[in-house]
Amino acid sequence: MDSVYLIFILMISIFLGFELINKVPSTLHTPLMSGSNAISGITLVAALASSGGGYDHMATILGTLAVALATINVVGGYLVTDRMLAMFRKTKGASK
Amino acid sequence: MTGALLINLAYVLAAALFIFGLKLLGSPASARRGNVVSAVGMLVAVVAALLDQGILEFQWIVVGLVAGTFAGVLGARLVAMTKMPEMVALFNGFGGMASLLVGWAEIYGVGQTSTFELLTVALSILLGGLTFTGSVVAWGKLSEVMVSRALVFTGQQVVNGAILLGIVVFTALFCMEPDNHTWLYALIMLSLLFGVMAVIPIGGADMPVVISLLNSYSGLAACAAGFAVDNMILIVAGALVGASGIILTNIMCKAMNRSLTNVLFSGFGSVKSGGEKIEGEVLPLDAKDAYLILEAARSVAVVPGYGMAVAQAQHAVKELQELLEANDCEVFYGIHPVAGRMPGHMNVLLAEADVSYDLMVEMDEINSRMPTVDVAIVIGANDVVNPAAKETERSPIYGMPIIDVSLARTVFVLKRSMASGFAGVDNPLFLRENTRMIFGDAKETVVQMIREFQ
Numbered sequence: 001m002d003s004v005y006l007i008f009i010l011m012i013s014i015f016l017g018f019e020l021i022n023k024v025p026s027t028l029h030t031p032l033m034s035g036s037n038a039i040s041g042i043t044l045v046a047a048l049a050s051s052g053g054g055y056d057h058m059a060t061i062l063g064t065l066a067v068a069l070a071t072i073n074v075v076g077g078y079l080v081t082d083r084m085l086a087m088f089r090k091t092k093g094a095s096k
Numbered sequence: 097m098t099g100a101l102l103i104n105l106a107y108v109l110a111a112a113l114f115i116f117g118l119k120l121l122g123s124p125a126s127a128r129r130g131n132v133v134s135a136v137g138m139l140v141a142v143v144a145a146l147l148d149q150g151i152l153e154f155q156w157i158v159v160g161l162v163a164g165t166f167a168g169v170l171g172a173r174l175v176a177m178t179k180m181p182e183m184v185a186l187f188n189g190f191g192g193m194a195s196l197l198v199g200w201a202e203i204y205g206v207g208q209t210s211t212f213e214l215l216t217v218a219l220s221i222l223l224g225g226l227t228f229t230g231s232v233v234a235w236g237k238l239s240e241v242m243v244s245r246a247l248v249f250t251g252q253q254v255v256n257g258a259i260l261l262g263i264v265v266f267t268a269l270f271c272m273e274p275d276n277h278t279w280l281y282a283l284i285m286l287s288l289l290f291g292v293m294a295v296i297p298i299g300g301a302d303m304p305v306v307i308s309l310l311n312s313y314s315g316l317a318a319c320a321a322g323f324a325v326d327n328m329i330l331i332v333a334g335a336l337v338g339a340s341g342i343i344l345t346n347i348m349c350k351a352m353n354r355s356l357t358n359v360l361f362s363g364f365g366s367v368k369s370g371g372e373k374i375e376g377e378v379l380p381l382d383a384k385d386a387y388l389i390l391e392a393a394r395s396v397a398v399v400p401g402y403g404m405a406v407a408q409a410q411h412a413v414k415e416l417q418e419l420l421e422a423n424d425c426e427v428f429y430g431i432h433p434v435a436g437r438m439p440g441h442m443n444v445l446l447a448e449a450d451v452s453y454d455l456m457v458e459m460d461e462i463n464s465r466m467p468t469v470d471v472a473i474v475i476g477a478n479d480v481v482n483p484a485a486k487e488t489e490r491s492p493i494y495g496m497p498i499i500d501v502s503l504a505r506t507v508f509v510l511k512r513s514m515a516s517g518f519a520g521v522d523n524p525l526f527l528r529e530n531t532r533m534i535f536g537d538a539k540e541t542v543v544q545m546i547r548e549f550q
Contacts, residue, residue, distance in 0.1 A: 003212055003323070006322070006323055006326070006328065006331055009328060009331050009332060009335075010319065010331050010335050013331065013332045013335035013336055013339075014335045014338065014339050015339075016115065016335075016336065016339075017118075017335055017336040017337070017338065017339025017340055017343075018339045018342075018343060020115065020118045020119055020122070020336070020339075020340070021118065021122075021339060021340040021343045021344075022343060023122055024121065024122045025122075025123075025124070025458070026347075026431065026433055026439070026440055026443070026458055027124060027431075027440060027443045027453050027456050028121065028122070028123075028124060028127055028440060028443070029344060029347075029433075029438075029439035029440030029443070030180065030184075030438055030439060030440035030441060030443065030444045031121065031127060031131070031440070031444075032121050032340065032344070032439075032440075033184060033307065033308060033311055033340075033341075033344060033438065033439055033440075034180075034184045034187070035117075035118075035121055035130070035131050035134060036118065036311065036315070036336065036337045036340045036341070037184060037187055037188050037191065037311055037314065037337070038134070038135070038138070038187075039114055039118075039134060039138070039315075039333050039336060039337050040188070040191045040311070040314040040315045040317075040318050040333070040334065040337040041138070041191045041194070041318075042138065042141060042318050042329060042330050042333035042334065043191060043194045043195045043198055043317070043318040043321050043330060043334075044138075044142060044145075044194065045141050045142060045144075045145040045327060045329060045330060046198045046321050046322070046324075046325045046327055046330055047160070047194055047197070047198050047201075048142070048145045048146060048148075048151065048157055049145065049148065049150055049151065049205075049325065050197075050198055050201035050202065050205060050325075051156050051157050051160055051201075052151040052152060052153050052154055052156065052157045053150055053151065053152065053205060054152035054153055055201075055204055055205045056204045056205075058201070058204045059201040059202075059204035059205050060153075060156055062197045062198075062200050062201035062204070063156070063160075063197070063198070063201045064156040064157070064159060064160045065160070065197050066160075066193075066194040066195075066197035066198050066201065067156075067157055067160030067161060067164065067194075068159075068160040068161075068163045068164040068167075069164065069190040069191070069193050069194040069197070070164065070190070070191060070194035071160065071161050071163075071164020071165055071167075071168060072164045072167045072168040072171070072187065072190045073168070073187050073188070073190045073191035073194065074138055074164075074168070075164065075165050075168030075169060075172070076167070076168035076169070076171045076172045076183075076187045076190075077168075077172075077184075077187050077191075078131060078134070078135045078138070079168065079169060079172035079173070080171075080172040080175065080180070080183060080184070080187070081131045082128065082131055082132070083172065083173075084177075084180070084444055084447070085127050085128040085131055086128060087177075087444070087447040087448050087450070088124050088127065088128075088443075088447045088453050089447070089450065089452065089453070090124070090125075090452050090453060090454055
């Protein structure tokens with residue numbers, strides 16, 4: 001893909017990110033952080049290609065390590081976020 | 097080429113799911129669903145990547161996926177809620193390292209790379225390496241494996257400047273001679289070293305800023321890796337994370353009235369300020385007398401800080417809340433944005449103790465309600481309630497927005513001793529006429545109050 005298109009996508013995504021996150025209440029800052037942290041494990045997609053691309057040995061080793069680490073980031077990140085969010089409850093009658 | 101088209105469409109779908117998931121994360125009622133939506137997006141992206149024709153062998157992928165899933169599930173299930181900040185830091189670090197490795201592996205993959213691509217490889221190595229070691233140091237500080245205060249030494253700026261210069265030089269050399277791996281290795285080493293150097297001068301209470309910033313870096317590292325391997329979904333997802341991290345960082349800095357550069361470079365908290373003596377008398381109180389005051393109170397505000405996490409007092413606090421409510425008293429929680437060790441740390445702990453989220457009040461709102469509060473109970477918080485931030489121009493924390501508990505009729509401060517807070521600043525709140533100090537372990541004290549109630 002043309003680099004310019006990729007930069008264009010980058011710019012739009014950054015603006016979109018700012019718009020999406022700007023209004024999150026502070027109560028949710030931790031889950032937001034760990035949830036977006038899990039998304040940053042998207043690098044897994046690239047790691048899969050390096051690990052299984054049938055390139056040189058070195059690429060396979062590095063790629064496999066990257067797959068393992070990114071998977072920890074993704075799986076751990078989503079599970080921990082879910083665990084936290086499951087605790088956020090509104091008790092009936094607590095509010096006025 | 098329909099296969100390639102389908103895979104790219106799957107990436108578009110994944111991006112849409114991430115965006116929608118983040119949107120749902122914006123409100124407590126829909127947040128859990130949002131996280132699931134985002135996870136489905138990730139699954140779609142991973143399946144699409146696996147179906148890609150470029151993948152020839154699966155055995156190593158399976159090894160990596162199984163090992164990673166095992167470690168991730170274990171980490172996420174076993175970690176205690178109070179250990180959440182360090183766990184998040186660690187997960188974040190792994191993501192950064194993965195981006196570094198992807199960039200590195202790219203050198204051995206497809207030959208013939210343009211200078212632009214080499215530059216993005218260098219960038220993913222730099223950001224990934226910095227995120228990894230930075231997060232590991234943050235983890236060390238948070239879990240107290242290493243000293244949590246700021247570590248500063250003379251000439252630190254010079255050393256950091258030299259490292260940065262080295263990174264620029266080796267990036268340039270690497271782009272000119274990609275086949276000479278000496279430059280690559282030097283770049284990797286310096287990036288890792290830079291992460292360490294960047295986080296050691298930052299003290300424990302500034303950790304909310306550092307964690308959000310590292311979160312942003314890990315996103316940007318994924319983004320750079322996306323450019324290196326020409327993959328759109330990495331760029332979109334990485335940019336979303338990068339932006340969210342920057343916003344959180346900004347909110348944290350504002351809550352401390354400090355600039356990001358000040359947090360990153362000042363080594364705040366390492367220096368003990370001399371400060372002038374504050375006049376006044378410490379008025380101690382025991383749990384029994386505290387009970388008598390609480391029993392008469394109609395409105396109670398609880399202001400928690402990192403000390404509540406250390407003492408694991410959140411469940412006891414919730415129990416006290418129920419007793420007070422049964423006694424026809426209104427209870428709510430005033431939460432400072434930087435209380436604790438990560439953004440929203442106190443909210444998570446209180447949520448763990450089953451405190452309803454609509455009782456957690458943000459700083460702006462609580463200050464206007466404070467004059468009508470009978471008792472404000474400060475549990476393990478210090479700097480975030482220090483009136484010196486408003487009144488003493490010479491104070492190092494002057495200008496930091498605080499939760500103004502001294503406006504309440506009576507203030508209870510639950511504290512181990514008279515030691516000053518993280519910032520090393522004396523707290524005139526403790527000497528106020530309407531302040532009563534209740535010394536001892538926060539959890540013990542709250543439990544004693546509960547016993548008095550029963």
